Amino acid sequence: MEPAVSADPRPSPQPFSDSASRFGRPAGGWRLKLYAIIFESDTPAGVLFDKVLLVAIVASVIVVMLDSVSAYSGREAPGLRALEWMFTLLFTAEYIARFACVKRPWRYARSFFGIVDLVSVLPTYLAVFFPQLHALINVRVLRMLRVFRILKLTEYIVEYQFLGRALRASRRKIAVFISAVLMIVVLAGTVMYVIEGPVNGFTSIPVSVYWAITTMTTVGFGDITPKTDLGRFIASLMMLLGWGVLAVPTGIVTAEMTSQHLRGMVPRLCGNCGTSGHTAEARFCHGCGSPLGR
Numbered sequence: 001m002e003p004a005v006s007a008d009p010r011p012s013p014q015p016f017s018d019s020a021s022r023f024g025r026p027a028g029g030w031r032l033k034l035y036a037i038i039f040e041s042d043t044p045a046g047v048l049f050d051k052v053l054l055v056a057i058v059a060s061v062i063v064v065m066l067d068s069v070s071a072y073s074g075r076e077a078p079g080l081r082a083l084e085w086m087f088t089l090l091f092t093a094e095y096i097a098r099f100a101c102v103k104r105p106w107r108y109a110r111s112f113f114g115i116v117d118l119v120s121v122l123p124t125y126l127a128v129f130f131p132q133l134h135a136l137i138n139v140r141v142l143r144m145l146r147v148f149r150i151l152k153l154t155e156y157i158v159e160y161q162f163l164g165r166a167l168r169a170s171r172r173k174i175a176v177f178i179s180a181v182l183m184i185v186v187l188a189g190t191v192m193y194v195i196e197g198p199v200n201g202f203t204s205i206p207v208s209v210y211w212a213i214t215t216m217t218t219v220g221f222g223d224i225t226p227k228t229d230l231g232r233f234i235a236s237l238m239m240l241l242g243w244g245v246l247a248v249p250t251g252i253v254t255a256e257m258t259s260q261h262l263r264g265m266v267p268r269l270c271g272n273c274g275t276s277g278h279t280a281e282a283r284f285c286h287g288c289g290s291p292l293g294r
Contacts, residue, residue, distance in 0.1 A: 023111070024103025034101040038094075043271040053094065060087035088124040095121060166257040173252050181245055185212040188238055192231060200227040216242040 023039075026032040037045045063083050066072040072080065095117045099105045108114045167174075189209030196202040201224040202211065211224045215238045226232050275287030284291055 023105070023108040026101060026103055031101045034097060038098055038101060040271070046271075056087060056090055060084070060091075063087065084124060088121050091117070091121045162257065162260070163253075166253050166260060169260070170252045170256045174249055177248055177252070181216070184241070185209055185216060188212040188216075188234065192226065192234060195228060195234070196226050196231045200231070201225070212238060215239060216245055218242045218246070 026035050036043055037049050040046050060083075063080055067077075067080050067084070098108060098114075098117065102108050109118070186209055189212040190205055192211065193202045193205050193208040196208075198204075202208045207224065214221055215235055218239065220239075226235050270285035270287060270290060270292060272290035273285060273288040275285055282292055
């Protein structure tokens with residue numbers, strides 16, 4: 001008897017490791033085992049690896065923040081330096097492991113997360129090997145680049161990946177919307193420059209456009225304010241328009257996230273055989289029959 005064919009027309013979801021598959025999955029050996037731990041977060045070892053790395057990232061960012069507080073950087077400087085080197089060595093080992101376990105390491109090195117991984121460890125080494133950099137830039141500022149480690153969080157949290165797919169799918173709509181907003185603020189700024197003029201603080205069209213942006217976004221610093229009745233009327237319209245403007249991008253992204261959820265775009269990967277294409281509701285792998293991890 002032939003197996004029943006599902007009538008569900010929804011496209012098969014992609015696995016979490018799709019973003020890493022372009023780097024090349026090794027054929028076997030220790031590289032494949034290391035790849036499964038680092039890049040495939042549906043396996044028990046992969047889940048543990050991600051959790052440890054998440055804790056390390058958050059802890060390292062806290063250390064960077066404490067190092068910027070004079071009360072801690074003076075009294076606790078040796079301990080903070082020791083912790084920083086511990087995190088630097090840990091992230092260096094992680095970077096080397098990622099570089100070693102993929103078939104196309106240079107593609108990984110040029111990717112967004114490859115660059116983030118490098119930037120997260122490079123400042124500490126630069127501050128050691130090039131101490132003369134203080135003549136050009138404060139070494140403390142250079143070391144503060146370590147806070148970019150927080151960008152590594154996006155690689156390990158499913159919700160970030162889901163939001164990222166929704167943003168990518170909405171990018172054209174958002175681009176069209178932003179271009180329309182830019183046209184509105186340029187027109188409004190030009191009109192306010194004509195109405196108010198330099199005598200009321202609107203000294204140029206760029207300055208007037210700056211006022212239109214702060215007004216439409218409901219920030220309203222108050223450094224430039226209209227003085228004429230017509231100018232205040234236009235400002236009131238800009239404020240009311242700003243409420244709707246702020247809601248549109250949120251609606252676009254939310255609609256795309258809802259659409260992806262309805263299409264079953266939540267990735268699932270079998271930890272036993274590596275088969276992908278499971279829906280969010282699937283409990284067993286359609287390749288080997290093993291239970292799918294939650």
